[in-house]
Amino acid sequence: MAEKKEKKPLDLNRRQMPKQPPEVRKYNFNEVAFGYPEDVAVEEAKRCIMCKKARCVQNCPVEIDIPAFIQAVADRNFAEGIRIIKQKNCLPAICGRVCPQEDQCEKTCTLVKKEGQLAIGRLERFLADWEARQGHVEMPDIPEWTGKNVAVVGGGPAGLTVAGDLILRGHRVTIFEALHRLGGVLVYGIPEFRLPKEIVNREVEYLKRLGVEVHTDFVVGKTRTIDSLLEEYDAIFVGSGAGLPWFMNIPGENLNGVYSANEYLTRLNLMKGYLFPTYHTPIKAHRRVAVIGGGNVAMDCARSALRLGAESRIIYRRSREELPARFEEVENAEEEGVIFDFLTLPLRYIGDENGWVKEMVIQKMELGEPDDSGRRRPVPIEGSEETWPVDAVVCAIGNSPNPLIGTTTPGLKLGKKGNIEADEETGMTSREKIWAGGDIVTGAATVILAMGAGRKAANSIHDYLMGGNGHGNGADDGSGANTASDANAGADQNTT
Numbered sequence: 001m002a003e004k005k006e007k008k009p010l011d012l013n014r015r016q017m018p019k020q021p022p023e024v025r026k027y028n029f030n031e032v033a034f035g036y037p038e039d040v041a042v043e044e045a046k047r048c049i050m051c052k053k054a055r056c057v058q059n060c061p062v063e064i065d066i067p068a069f070i071q072a073v074a075d076r077n078f079a080e081g082i083r084i085i086k087q088k089n090c091l092p093a094i095c096g097r098v099c100p101q102e103d104q105c106e107k108t109c110t111l112v113k114k115e116g117q118l119a120i121g122r123l124e125r126f127l128a129d130w131e132a133r134q135g136h137v138e139m140p141d142i143p144e145w146t147g148k149n150v151a152v153v154g155g156g157p158a159g160l161t162v163a164g165d166l167i168l169r170g171h172r173v174t175i176f177e178a179l180h181r182l183g184g185v186l187v188y189g190i191p192e193f194r195l196p197k198e199i200v201n202r203e204v205e206y207l208k209r210l211g212v213e214v215h216t217d218f219v220v221g222k223t224r225t226i227d228s229l230l231e232e233y234d235a236i237f238v239g240s241g242a243g244l245p246w247f248m249n250i251p252g253e254n255l256n257g258v259y260s261a262n263e264y265l266t267r268l269n270l271m272k273g274y275l276f277p278t279y280h281t282p283i284k285a286h287r288r289v290a291v292i293g294g295g296n297v298a299m300d301c302a303r304s305a306l307r308l309g310a311e312s313r314i315i316y317r318r319s320r321e322e323l324p325a326r327f328e329e330v331e332n333a334e335e336e337g338v339i340f341d342f343l344t345l346p347l348r349y350i351g352d353e354n355g356w357v358k359e360m361v362i363q364k365m366e367l368g369e370p371d372d373s374g375r376r377r378p379v380p381i382e383g384s385e386e387t388w389p390v391d392a393v394v395c396a397i398g399n400s401p402n403p404l405i406g407t408t409t410p411g412l413k414l415g416k417k418g419n420i421e422a423d424e425e426t427g428m429t430s431r432e433k434i435w436a437g438g439d440i441v442t443g444a445a446t447v448i449l450a451m452g453a454g455r456k457a458a459n460s461i462h463d464y465l466m467g468g469n470g471h472g473n474g475a476d477d478g479s480g481a482n483t484a485s486d487a488n489a490g491a492d493q494n495t496t
Contacts, residue, residue: 006313009113010047012111013047015036015041015122017034017036018033018034020032022061022332022336022337023128026336028037028104028307029307031193031195032194033097035125035129036122036125041123042073042076044118045070045074047116047118048067048071050364051067054234055364056105056120057105058108059108059148061451062082062088062089062217062448062455064089066087066105067261069121069123069127073123078127083138086201087129089451090161090165090207091160091161092125093125093203094203096126098190098287099121099134099196099446099447100447101120111266131360132202133326140210140213145172146170146171148235149152150166150171150172151229151234151235151237152236153176154178154238154440155179155181156427156438156453157186157450158437158453158454159184159237159240160237160454161454161455162239163212164210164212165455167210168210171430171462172213176223177217178217178240179217182216184198185447187200188266190264191268191304194300205427211448222404225408225446229376230434235434235464235465237427237432237435237437237454237458238260238429239438239440239453239454240402240405241400241439242443244399245260245261246398247395248292248395249396254350255352256349256354256355257284257392258349258392258393258395258468259392260394261394261395261465265297265300265304266302267281269285270416274307281454283390285308285309287391288310288311288389288392289394290346290388291311291391291393292326292346292395294318294323295398296326298316299325299394302338303336303392307340312393313340314341315341315346316340316341316344318375319367322376343364344363344364346360346361347361349361349393353476357392357393358389358390359388361388362387362389363380363384398443398444399439399443400418400443401443411430411431412429413429417443421440425471426459426470427461433464435461438453441453
């Protein structure tokens with residue numbers, strides 16, 4: 001009689017990732033987390049129990065074969081691990097840092113039941129960083145040209161994903177980017193301490209080496225229209241993001257010192273304001289900064305203000321439990337000294353004699369019944385108004401798409417907030433040969449959801465170009481999920 005195989009005990013000890021101490025990092029813009037050392041990554045990977053039904057894969061918007069790459073890490077076959085990831089994800093170093101794995105792949109890890117879920121995102125980052133340290137990136141074979149040309153409008157996560165997928169299927173791809181650098185929100189929105197720009201540059205250079213052509217400083221809708229591009233290209237993907245900031249429309253928002261999160265972060269990140277005077281974008285030295293909102297963008301603004309020497313506070317109308325930001329980002333902000341004012345709503349801003357904001361009037365709130373989002377609705381407490389001193393306010397409550405493409409492309413169906421309406425499974429729009437995905441469809445959401453939309457659109461575009469109707473899966477069945485209901489768009493939910 002065969003001996004019964006002894007069952008291996010579960011290792012529920014999720015390995016911590018080393019990072020800068022808060023008392024050090026609050027004074028610099030260097031990356032906070034250092035990543036896993038090799039031995040720690042292997043230990044973490046060995047915790048995976050290799051489920052027969054890998055729900056982590058099902059909950060990954062780009063459907064990476066997670067158990068396979070984790071097994072490769074456990075076997076110390078790192079080259080194989082990164083190869084597996086890149087079959088579905090052309091931006092692993094970015095996704096390993098900024099994607100909300102705790103609400104996606106890690107959330108459905110079987111070990112969650114025992115409170116010991118696997119650190120999937122940290123292992124993805126480890127492999128991407130390991131590959132970069134080797135000084136050599138393996139390049140896949142590019143198929144013979146199909147004779148088809150595709151234009152991608154916008155060089156953010158969705159556009160980069162479409163470009164990477166289609167170039168590997170033999171189509172010629174050109175990206176048209178309005179800014180002077182590719183990356184979209186990755187370069188203008190996410191601060192250096194969370195996503196170093198050299199990493200974005202590295203991923204972009206990989207796509208260029210694959211053969212993707214790039215035109216920067218090219219504003220589609222101004223430089224050329226979509227219809228003009230259709231004279232040269234067989235298909236167009238629009239992934240121009242959501243760059244139109246929302247404000248609360250309360251008195252005093254036109255005062256100096258009241259910024260949108262877009263303006264504040266663009267000055268710091270894309271224009272290198274945090275390195276002034278080495279770079280030529282000055283940043284005004286504020287003493288008391290109030291950031292309105294509770295998403296990842298709000299955390300980025302508050303943590304940046306802190307590093308620039310200000311007393312920095314988050315003003316959020318709900319409680320800590322309702323914060324839409326990643327737990328990791330909230331924890332980092334708290335460790336660094338960001339002040340959180342929960343159940344607080346700005347009513348108006350008051351300026352000085354020179355037109356600069358000097359005070360904000362707030363009202364305290366309490367939570368009532370749940371609203372459409374499922375969270376308890378904040379209700380004002382009568383007679384609870386207070387006046388607080390501030391010399392800067394950053395509004396980080398969400399964004400809509402820039403209306404330029406919608407207003408210059410006849411026949412393109414738009415939603416109420418100016419977003420392009422696109423099929424959830426294919427990215428097809430109301431216009432033939434035009435696809436769309438990412439924030440321009442959903443409103444401000446996450447990097448990985450935009451990439452999932454890009455993957456679906458790339459599958460549809462390839463099917464169409466090869467003679468199908470655009471509803472097939474093309475050469476790759478690994479499509480992700482990106483719907484308007486999936487995206488965390490709207491007030492309090494700017495979670496890029």
